[in-house]
Amino acid sequence: xxxxxxxxxxxxxxxxxxxxxxxxxxxxxxxxxxxxxxxxxxxxxxxxxxxxxxxxxxxxxxxxxxxxxxxxxxxxxxxxxxxxxxxxxxxxxxxxxxxxxxxxxxxxxxxxxxxxxxxxxxxxxxxxxxxxxxxxxxxxxxxxxxxxxxxxxxxxxxxxxxxxxxxxxxxxxxxxxxxxxxxxxxxxxxxxxxxxxxxxxxxxxxxxxxxxxxxxxxxxxxxxxxxxxxxxxxxxxxxxxxxxxxxxxxxxxxxxxxxxxxxxxxxxxxxxxxxxxxxxxxxxxxxxxxxxxxxxxxxxxxxxxxxxxxxxxxxxxxxxxxxxxxxxxxxxxxxxxxxxxxxxxxxxxxxxxxxxxxxxxxxxxxxxxxxxxxxxxxxxxxxxxxxxxxxxxxxxxxxxxxxxxxxxxxxxxxxxxxxxxxxxxxxxxxxxxxxxxxxxxxxxxxxxxxxxxxxxxxxxxxxxxxxxxxxxxxxxxxxxxxxxxxxxxxxxxxxxxxxxxxxxxxxxxxxxxxxxxxxxxxxxxxxxxxxxxxxxxxxxxxxxxxxxxxxxxxxxxxxxxxxxxxxx
Amino acid sequence: xxxxxxxxxxxxxxxxxxxxxxxxxxxxxxxxxxxxxxxxxxxxxxxxxxxxxxxxxxxxxxxxxxxxxxxxxxxxxxxxxxxxxxxxxxxxxxxxxxxxxxxxxxxxxxxxxxxxxxxxxxxxxxxxxxxxxxxxxxxxxxxxxxxxxxxxxxxxxxxx
Numbered sequence: 001x002x003x004x005x006x007x008x009x010x011x012x013x014x015x016x017x018x019x020x021x022x023x024x025x026x027x028x029x030x031x032x033x034x035x036x037x038x039x040x041x042x043x044x045x046x047x048x049x050x051x052x053x054x055x056x057x058x059x060x061x062x063x064x065x066x067x068x069x070x071x072x073x074x075x076x077x078x079x080x081x082x083x084x085x086x087x088x089x090x091x092x093x094x095x096x097x098x099x100x101x102x103x104x105x106x107x108x109x110x111x112x113x114x115x116x117x118x119x120x121x122x123x124x125x126x127x128x129x130x131x132x133x134x135x136x137x138x139x140x141x142x143x144x145x146x147x148x149x150x151x152x153x154x155x156x157x158x159x160x161x162x163x164x165x166x167x168x169x170x171x172x173x174x175x176x177x178x179x180x181x182x183x184x185x186x187x188x189x190x191x192x193x194x195x196x197x198x199x200x201x202x203x204x205x206x207x208x209x210x211x212x213x214x215x216x217x218x219x220x221x222x223x224x225x226x227x228x229x230x231x232x233x234x235x236x237x238x239x240x241x242x243x244x245x246x247x248x249x250x251x252x253x254x255x256x257x258x259x260x261x262x263x264x265x266x267x268x269x270x271x272x273x274x275x276x277x278x279x280x281x282x283x284x285x286x287x288x289x290x291x292x293x294x295x296x297x298x299x300x301x302x303x304x305x306x307x308x309x310x311x312x313x314x315x316x317x318x319x320x321x322x323x324x325x326x327x328x329x330x331x332x333x334x335x336x337x338x339x340x341x342x343x344x345x346x347x348x349x350x351x352x353x354x355x356x357x358x359x360x361x362x363x364x365x366x367x368x369x370x371x372x373x374x375x376x377x378x379x380x381x382x383x384x385x386x387x388x389x390x391x392x393x394x395x396x397x398x399x400x401x402x403x404x405x406x407x408x409x410x411x412x413x414x415x416x417x418x419x420x421x422x423x424x425x426x427x428x429x430x431x432x433x434x435x436x437x438x439x440x441x442x443x444x445x446x447x448x449x450x451x452x453x454x455x456x457x458x459x460x461x462x463x464x465x466x467x468x469x470x471x472x473x474x475x476x477x478x479x480x481x482x483x484x485x486x487x488x489x490x491x492x493x494x495x496x497x498x499x500x501x502x503x504x505x506x507x508x509x510x511x512x513x514x515x516x517x518x519x520x521x522x523x524x525x526x527x528x529x530x531x532x533x534x535x536x537x538x539x540x541x542x543x544x545x546x547x548x549x550x551x552x553x554x555x556x557x558x559x560x561x562x563x564x565x566x567x568x
Numbered sequence: 569x570x571x572x573x574x575x576x577x578x579x580x581x582x583x584x585x586x587x588x589x590x591x592x593x594x595x596x597x598x599x600x601x602x603x604x605x606x607x608x609x610x611x612x613x614x615x616x617x618x619x620x621x622x623x624x625x626x627x628x629x630x631x632x633x634x635x636x637x638x639x640x641x642x643x644x645x646x647x648x649x650x651x652x653x654x655x656x657x658x659x660x661x662x663x664x665x666x667x668x669x670x671x672x673x674x675x676x677x678x679x680x681x682x683x684x685x686x687x688x689x690x691x692x693x694x695x696x697x698x699x700x701x702x703x704x705x706x707x708x709x710x711x712x713x714x715x716x717x718x719x720x721x722x723x724x725x726x727x728x
Contacts, residue, residue: 126585130592135639138585155639187642313633316626 004047005179013142013173014043017106020149021050026077028053028068028436030061034081035121037108039173041079053436053465056457058085060429062092063418063455066101067393067433070416071441073226075102075156075164076433082108083121086167087128091423094132096163098420099247100220102156103163104149112140112169125167134162140169142177150182159192160311161224192310194328196335203323204282204306204332205339211280211304213348214240217263217292218329220247220419221285221309225330228252228412231284234337239345241352243271245286247419250409255388260352261359264292266401266550269363270355272560275300277351284308285329288318289420298559308332362566363551367406372545373520375399375474379406381521382444382472385528390414390442393434395427395451398480401550403446414441425454428471432462435469442532443468449475449501459511462537470531471539476546477501484549488564504541515539573602574628575652575725578617578635579609579643586640590617593638597631599623603656603722614642618654618724647727654725658703660710661717663691673713680706691716 005011005019017040021029029052033041044052055061058080065076080086086107096103110119115138126138135155137148145168152164196204208214218231222244228251235242235252241260244251246267252259261268263275272294275281281303286292288307293299296318307314307321308329315324325332367376379402382390388410394403394417409415416434418426431445452473462469483497508515514534518524524542531538552565580586587606594601602620609616621628632644664670670692677684677694680702686693696706703720710718 127588130589131596188639191636311637313630313637315633317630320626 007181008178010176010178012039012043012176013145013168014039015046016142016145016177016179017149017168017173018043018047018050019179020146020153021077022047024153025074027051029077029079030055030064030068030433031079032058032061032081032085033079034085034108036082036110036170037079037085037106037173039170040106040108052079053461055429055461057455058088059091059425060455060458060461062089062103062105063095063423063426063429064433064436064458065103065105066092066096066099066426067416067430068437069102070413070430071391071434071437074437075104075153076437078103078105080105080107081121082110082125083123085121086125087123089165090129090132091421093129093163093165095418095421095423095426097132097134099418100161100224101163102161104152104156105163105165106149107165107167108173109138109167109169111171113171115140115169125165129165132163133165136165136167138167138169139172142172142175143180145172146180147182151185151188154188158188160221193312193326194310194331196308196325196327196332200323200325201332201335201339204325204336207280207304207306207323208238208240208282208336209341209343213278213345214238214280214282215274215278215303216240216242216282216284217245217275217286218242218248218251218284219245219286222329223248223251223285223413225285225328227330227333230330230333230337232256232258234333234340237337237340238343239349240282241270241274241349243274245289245292246404246417248286249404249415250411250413253388254407254409258349260356262404265294265554265556266405266552268356268405269359269552269563269565270352272552272554272563273355274352275303276560278303281305282308283321284333285310287314290318293319293560294554294562295557295559298561359552359565366566370545373518373524373542374548375402375542375544376406377521378472378474378524378542378544379403379446381525381528383408385532386442386444390444391416391434393417393427393431393443393445395445395447396422396424397448397451398484398548398550399446399448399451399474402474405550424451426451428452428455429458431469431471432458432467435467436465439468443470445469445471447471447473448480449473449477449499449504450479456507459508459513463512466536468535469537471537473504473539473541474544475501475504475541476544476548478546480548481550483547487547487549488553489555504539508539513537513539515541517541517543519543573620573622573649574625575647575649575654575723576619576621576628576632576635577645577647577725578619578641580615580617580638581640581642582608582613582615583640586615589638589640590619590635593634594619594621594631597627597634599627599631605722605724607724620723647725651728652725653728654699654723655697656700656703656721656723657695657697658706658718658720659693659695660707660715661691661693662710663714663716669713673710676706676709680709682706
C-alpha cells in the first residue's frame with residue numbers, strides 16, 4: 001500500500017482525503033474546484049501522483065468517473081464543491097446507481113457552523129443524493145474523514161457495486177487531526193453472501209441436467225464479477241445458448257456459436273423468442289428489467305427460472321424465480337460447473353439459429369446493404385476496422401441500440417453505456433474516463449447529435465488532456481428514438497424532435513479537435529481509417545438517413561410475442 | 569391479495585440520519601407506514617424500529633430485503649403477529665364536568681386497567697397500554713366524554 005502519512009501524524013483533513021485516495025489505488029480524479037472544496041485542491045498540490053482532470057461541468061466528472069470505473073474495475077473518483085457543484089453530480093450518481101458502477105464522490109460542504117443556515121452555495125447534499133447513492137456521509141469532524149472514505153471505497157466496490165458520496169464540511173478539511181489508518185468493519189462484510197449453498201448448487205445442476213431447452217440470460221453482474229470464461233464453459237458443456245443483456249454485452253465474444261444476441265425492446269429476435277420456448281432459464285447477474293422482459297406476465301411462461309444475483313433484493317423483485325440464489329455470479333457458476341453433465345442440444349440450437357437467420361435476412365442484410373448511409377453500417381464498419389477489439393462507449397437512444405446490435409465484441413468488457421437511467425450525454429465524458437482509466441484501449445464513442453450537445457463542453461477537456469478518443473457522431477438532425485416512437489405510436493406527429501444543429505465541423509475546429517464529415521459509406525470507411533491513423537482526439541460526423549428506425553422493436557408494455565421484427 | 573398488517577422489526581446502528589433513510593425507503597417503495605416506534609435496545613449503539621405496514625406479503629418480503637441493503641441496518645425481520653407480544657401506549661386527556669362524570673370515567677379506567685397519571689379539578693390524564701384492539705375499545709368508551717387530547721404511540725413488540 002502506498003502511503004505518505006504516518007500513523008498519528010497531525011495533518012489537515014484535506015491531506016487525509018488525498019492520502020486515502022492514494023491508499024485505494026486511485027490515480028485519476030475528475031473534478032471541479034470551488035469555494036467549499038478549495039482546501040482539498042490545495043492538498044492535491046502535495047500529491048502529484050493524483051492526476052486531476054478539470055472537467056467543464058460536474059456531470060461530466062460523474063460520467064467520466066463511471067467510464068473510469070467501467071474500464072478499470074476500480075471506483076471512479078469525483079471532486080466537486082458544495083451546492084451547484086454537488087447537485088450537478090446527481091444525474092451521474094443516479095446513472096451509476098442504476099447500473100451498479102463503483103464511484104466515490106467527494107463534495108465540499110459549507111463550514112459546519114453554517115450547515116442549516118442557508119449559507120452561500122449550501123445545499124443539503126446528503127438529503128439530495130440519498131436516493132441516488134448506495135450510501136452517503138456528511139462529515140463535520142476531521143478525524144471522521146479517514147474512516148468514512150475507507151468505508152466509502154469498501155461499499156462502492158463490494159457486494160453490488162454503486163456510487164458512494166462523502167460530503168465534507170470545509171472546516172473538517174482545514175482542521176488538523178492525527179492520522180489513523182481506518183479499521184475494517186466486520187459487519188459490513190458479513191452482510192454479503194458470495195457462495196451458493198450445496199443444496200442450491202445441486203438443485204441448479206439438477207434443473208440444467210434435466211432441461212431440454214435451457215437458456216442463459218447474463219447481465220451486468222456477470223461482467224462485473226469479472227468472469228466470462230466460466231459462463232462460456234457452462235454453456236459449452238451443455239450446449240446452452242447464451243443471451244446477454246445490453247449491460248452484459250462483451251461478457252463472451254459475440255462471434256461465439258452459442259451467443260444468441262441481446263434480449264430486450266430492441267434486442268435480437270432469437271434472444272427475445274427463446275425465453276418463451278425455454279424450459280429452464282438461468283438468469284445470472286441480471287434483474288429482469290422491464291426493457292428486457294417486456295410485459296412481465298407473459299415472460300418465459302413455461303420456464304423454470306433460476307435467478308442468481310449478489311443483491312438479495314433483486315431475487316423475486318420483478319420475476320418470481322423457481323429458485324433464487326444469492327451469490328457472486330462468478331463464484332456460483334464455478335460451483336455449478338463440475339456438477340453438470342455433458343450434453344448436446346442440436347435441435348434447440350437449430351431453433352435459435354433459424355431465428356437468428358430470420359433476423360439476418362429481414363433486418364441485418366437490409367441495413368448493411370443500404371445505399372444510403374445507415375448508422376448500422378457505421379457501427380459495423382468501426383467493428384470491422386478495429387477487429388472487434390475496440391471499446392465502444394455508446395450514448396443513449398437509437399445510436400445506443402445500433403452500437404449494441406451491430407458491433408462485434410471480441411474482447412471482454414468492451415461495451416459501456418448508460419443502460420438503466422438512459423442518460424443522454426453519457427458517452428463523451430464516459431469515453432473520456434475510460435481512456436484515462438486504461439490508456440491502452442482504443443476508445444470509440446458512439447453518440448447522436450442530440451446527446452453530444454448535452455455534454456459537448458467535455459470536448460475541451462479531451463483537448464486539454466490530448467486524449468486519444470475517437471468520436472462517431474451519428475447525425476440525423478433528429479432526436480431519433482423519440483421520433484421513431486412518434487412515427488410508430490403517435491401517428492407520425494413529430495413533436496419537438498427536429499434539431500437545427502450547429503456546424504459540428506466548425507465546432508470541432510473551435511475546440512481544436514480534428515474532424516471529418518461523411519455522407520456516404522465509402523467516405524465513412526475512409527474517415528474511420530483516417531481517424532484511427534491520426535494521433536489525438538478525432539470526431540467523425542456521419543450524416544445518416546434522417547428517418548431510420550431501429551428494428552426489431554417490442555412496443556413499451558407489450559409482450560415479447562408482440563415484437564415487430566421489421567416494418568414490412 | 570393478502571392485505572394485512574405486517575410487523576417489520578429493524579435493528580440499526582445508532583447513527584444520525586438512519587430514521588430518515590428508513591422512512592425514505594418506505595416512501596420510495598410506495599408503502600404507507602401505519603405506525604413506527606423507535607428506541608434503544610439491550611445492545612449499546614443499536615436502535616430498534618418496529619414498523620407496521622399494510623401490503624401484499626411478497627411486497628413486504630421484498631421491502632425487508634430493500635431495508636437490509638441500507639448500510640446502517642444490521643438486521644431486519646418480517647414477523648407474524650403470533651410470534652410477538654406487542655403493545656401500544658396511549659394517553660388521553662378528558663375534561664370532567666362534575667364529580668359524577670369523574671366517577672364514571674374512573675369506572676372505565678378501572679375496567680380497562682388504565683391509570684390516571686395526572687388529575688386536576690376539571691380534567692383527568694390517563695395512560696393505557698395494550699394491543700391495538702384494547703386501545704380502540706378504550707377510546708370508544710371514552711368518546712362519550714369530552715376528550716381534550718388523545719395520542720397513541722403505535723405498536724412496539726418483543727419476540728415470544
